[in-house]
Amino acid sequence: xxxxxxxxxxxxxxxxxxxxxxxxxxxxxxxxxxxxxxxxxxxxxxxxxxxxxxxxxxxxxxxxxxxxxxxxxxxxxxxxxxxxxxxxxxxxxxxxxxxxxxxxxxxxxxxxxxxxxxxxxxxxxxxxxxxxxxxxxxxxxxxxxxxxxxxxxxxxxxxxxxxxxxxxxxxxxxxxxxxxxxxxxxxxxxxxxxxxxxxxxxxxxxxxxxxxxxxxxxxxxxxxxxxxxxxxxxxxxxxxxxxxxxxxxxxxxxxxxxxxxxxxxxxxxxxxxxxxxxxxxxxxxxxxxxxxxxxxxxxxxxxxxxxxxxx
Amino acid sequence: xxxxxxxxxxxxxxxxxxxxxxxxxxxxxxxxxxxxxxxxxxxxxxxxxxxxxxxxxxxxxxxxxxxxxxxxxxxxxxxxxxxxxxxxxxxxxxxxxxxxxxxxxxxxxxxxxxxxxxxxxxxxxxxxxxxxxxxxxxxxxxxxxxxxxxxxxxxxxxxxxxxxxxxxxxxxxxxxxxxxxxxxxxxxxxxxxxxxxxxxxxxxxxxxxxxxxxxxxxxxxxxxxxxxxxxxxxxxxxxxxxxxxxxxxxxxxxxxxxxxxxxxxxxxxxxxxxxx
Numbered sequence: 230x231x232x233x234x235x236x237x238x239x240x241x242x243x244x245x246x247x248x249x250x251x252x253x254x255x256x257x258x259x260x261x262x263x264x265x266x267x268x269x270x271x272x273x274x275x276x277x278x279x280x281x282x283x284x285x286x287x288x289x290x291x292x293x294x295x296x297x298x299x300x301x302x303x304x305x306x307x308x309x310x311x312x313x314x315x316x317x318x319x320x321x322x323x324x325x326x327x328x329x330x331x332x333x334x335x336x337x338x339x340x341x342x343x344x345x346x347x348x349x350x351x352x353x354x355x356x357x358x359x360x361x362x363x364x365x366x367x368x369x370x371x372x373x374x375x376x377x378x379x380x381x382x383x384x385x386x387x388x389x390x391x392x393x394x395x396x397x398x399x400x401x402x403x404x405x406x407x408x409x410x411x412x413x414x415x416x417x418x419x420x421x422x423x424x425x426x427x428x429x430x431x432x433x434x435x436x437x438x439x440x441x442x443x444x445x446x447x448x449x450x451x452x453x454x455x456x457x458x459x460x461x462x463x464x465x466x467x468x469x470x471x472x473x474x475x476x477x478x479x480x481x482x483x484x485x486x487x488x489x490x491x492x493x494x495x496x497x498x499x500x501x502x503x504x505x506x507x508x509x510x511x512x513x514x515x516x517x518x519x520x521x522x523x524x525x526x527x528x529x530x531x532x533x534x535x536x537x538x539x540x
Numbered sequence: 541x542x543x544x545x546x547x548x549x550x551x552x553x554x555x556x557x558x559x560x561x562x563x564x565x566x567x568x569x570x571x572x573x574x575x576x577x578x579x580x581x582x583x584x585x586x587x588x589x590x591x592x593x594x595x596x597x598x599x600x601x602x603x604x605x606x607x608x609x610x611x612x613x614x615x616x617x618x619x620x621x622x623x624x625x626x627x628x629x630x631x632x633x634x635x636x637x638x639x640x641x642x643x644x645x646x647x648x649x650x651x652x653x654x655x656x657x658x659x660x661x662x663x664x665x666x667x668x669x670x671x672x673x674x675x676x677x678x679x680x681x682x683x684x685x686x687x688x689x690x691x692x693x694x695x696x697x698x699x700x701x702x703x704x705x706x707x708x709x710x711x712x713x714x715x716x717x718x719x720x721x722x723x724x725x726x727x728x729x730x731x732x733x734x735x736x737x738x739x740x741x742x743x744x745x746x747x748x749x750x751x752x753x754x755x756x757x758x759x760x761x762x763x764x765x766x767x768x769x770x771x772x773x774x775x776x777x778x779x780x781x782x783x784x785x786x787x788x789x790x791x792x793x794x795x796x797x798x799x800x801x802x803x804x805x806x807x808x809x810x811x812x813x814x815x816x
Contacts, residue, residue: 278669281703286662286696293666296602296651297674301666316656317693321663325645325653 232398235391235428236334237265238370242377243302244269247276253381254294254301256280258287263393264304264334284309288317288331295327300381307333307390308340311352322386323361330380331388336366337428337478338506339393341515349390350506353426353455354483356388363387363409364455366427369398371405372453379407390427392478394516397431399451410454412462418446421534422466425476426452426485432520433476435527440534447534452485463492473501474534476525481505502537504530542586545815547752550620551581552811555781557616557629559808563801565633567641571791572685573613575716575749575776580617582755583681587763592622595648601678602651602667606660607685607714608642609793615639615647623649658691660684661711665697668709668769679763682711687719690728695740701769702741710762710770711742714749716778720792737771749774782807 233241240255247253247269256278261270270277278294280287284305291301303310310318310333322329333349340347356364365387367373373391380387399415400406406413415430416437425433430451437447448470450462467473473493475486486503493499506523520526524533554577562568584590588601605614612632619626624647631637638646642655652663664682671678688694701709713733721727730736734744743765747758755774762770778792779785782804785794796804 275673280700281696283693283696283700285658285693286665286700289659289662289693289697290666290669290700292652293663293668294670295666296663297667297670297676299670299673317659317662320653320656321659 232395233370234393234395235367235370235373236393238373239332239377239391240265240269242374244272246378246381247273250300250381251276252298252300254278254299256287256291256301256303258282258284258305258309260305263306266304284314285317288314288329289321291329292317292321292325292327295329300328302330302332304332304334306347307336307349307352308347311349311355315355318362318388319359323359326361327386328384329386333388333390335393336390337392338511338516338519341519342513345510348511350480351483352388352390353477353479353485357456357483357488361386362456365389365409365453366455367391367453368427368430368451369396369400371398371400371402372407375405375407376453379409383409392428396428397435399431399434407453410457410459412459413451413453415449415451416447418448419469420446421472421474421538422448422450422470423474423476423530423534424450424452424463424466424485424489426455427478429476429478429525432525432527433530436530436534439527439531445534445538455485455488458488460492463489464496467493467497467499471499472537473499474504474530474537475501476504476530478525479505480508482508500537500540502533504533544752544756547581547585549812549815550585551578551752552781552808552815554581554613554616554620556805556808557620558612559796559801559804561616561629561632562612563796564630566795567633568612568795569609569793570785570795571718571778571788572607572714572716573610574780574782574785575778576607576610576683576714577613577781578750578752578755579683579712579714579774580613582752582759584617584621586756587759588681589678592649595623599676599678602680604652604660604664604680604682605643605654606682607657607688608654611641611643614643618647618649621649657685657688658693661694661697664709664711665700665704665706668701668706669704671708672706678708680709682709684711684713686713686715686717686724686730687727689713689730698737698740698742705767706769707766710759710772712772712774714776715773716776718778718787718789718792720789722789733773741768742771743768744771744773746773746775749776750780781811
């Protein structure tokens with residue numbers, strides 16, 4: 230079966246849901262094409278709001294719609310939503326506790342060679358530090374579908390980040406568990422835990438296959454929810470595996486890795502390593518080239534796991 | 541409340557409540573709150589459909605204080621209208637009070653948390669758009685400061701409001717001409733303001749924002765016009781109502797001392813006597 234990007238899985242699911250729930254509204258910032266909202270906008274024009282290239286206004290309008298009882302989904306590239314409209318996210322959405330879903334598409338380094346302006350490698354860090362907002366990064370198209378269904382009935386501010394291209398699926402049509410705040414254990418193993426989020430989950434999953442050929446049984450945890458943070462899953466992994474490797478398509482600063490480190494240092498400081506992007510304007514390249522160069526691909530993850538185990 | 545005189549008296553009473561509150565708290569934005577009191581009174585005691593006993597009434601008119609720092613007048617009006625006990629005003633800015641120094645939704649009657657400038661109009665656009673979609677007959681009022689108009693998000697919302705022909709959106713600018721660093725025209729010139737809004741597709745009307753008759757007439761005109769969002773440019777005097785506070789930029793967030801408060805209350809009592 231042909232794989233589809235998470236953003237496409239999101240818009241297809243949202244269209245199905247919106248046909249049955251007229252309170253669902255999608256907003257775009259001249260981004261209906263990049264989000265893959267064309268079919269949605271054509272099918273449900275009354276449940277679609279074009280805001281033009283104005284992401285601050287887009288988030289503010291969504292907050293106003295939410296206060297009138299709608300369920301707005303603000304859709305735009307993650308790089309713009311998480312920086313340009315950050316104050317609206319902080320004040321109009323999180324602080325005002327409005328029922329707005331901020332949907333950042335083409336996140337991380339999806340836009341690859343377009344450069345740092347188009348990368349969103351700070352979004353987890355900034356969203357984590359804002360009280361009152363749930364942060365989700367689905368791993369593949371199936372989980373995105375389940376997440377979208379859950380969001381339609383979830384009351385409160387949420388930030389979602391997904392990528393642009395199709396990724397290897399770790400879930401299937403009939404198995405894609407998704408419960409906000411509860412990490413999924415993808416592989417059982419007690420030698421090391423690999424904790425990944427979003428579209429690095431397939432890389433971590435593939436890394437565990439490489440490791441298993443060498444007799445290392447890794448426990449892969451899919452942290453689709455960054456906030457609220459599943460402390461229990463991390464502490465259990467630290468206790469049972471004794472070493473934790475984190476992987477995220479994000480700056481090494483302020484993301485999943487630091488959240489795990491914070492928890493471990495106060496509870497059970499087992500050896501750990503954070504895999505993420507270096508604190509620099511990245512070199513030019515497409516997303517898979519950047520994953521390899523900065524060590525986020527499955528082979529690099531497997532190597533990092535072995536190195537951590539040697540310590 | 542229907543007569544102009546009644547509204548004028550109410551505006552003086554609100555000024556008294558508000559100044560006492562700022563003095564008690566030892567903090568507040570005095571100048572801009574005084575300039576906008578008449579606007580608030582014209583809305584809450586005359587033009588707006590609202591019910592303090594039913595703050596979440598579906599068809600209530602919505603009010604957004606985009607210039608959130610003028611919250612003292614807003615809280616005073618809400619308490620006086622019966623949204624919460626007037627005694628609570630003495631907790632303004634105090635430890636663990638809900639009456640935070642910018643509008644807080646946890647206070648009955650407050651629609652949104654504001655404080656960062658340039659946020660009210662985009663939210664108002666969303667509310668007005670939502671009301672149209674629902675067939676809800678409410679009107680959305682947004683009060684902005686003039687210094688605030690330098691925020692780019694306001695002009696994003698200005699475009700969107702006319703694009704969606706939101707004639708159920710009435711924005712008001714408290715045009716007192718001063719901001720924290722001095723005159724608006726010296727800090728970042730705004731004129732010609734009327735033409736700017738007209739160019740963005742809005743109907744405009746200019747009123748004397750410290751004159752109740754003029755305000756009511758302006759609001760009536762805005763309410764009747766159809767097809768475009770409505771902008772009321774309300775020319776006001778920062779610090780209005782207290783002689784030594786009028787047009788003095790440092791009263792933007794100046795707090796009256798005990799003597800200054802007594803002097804101010806005396807002047808306001810004299811204004812009341814003249815009205816009665």
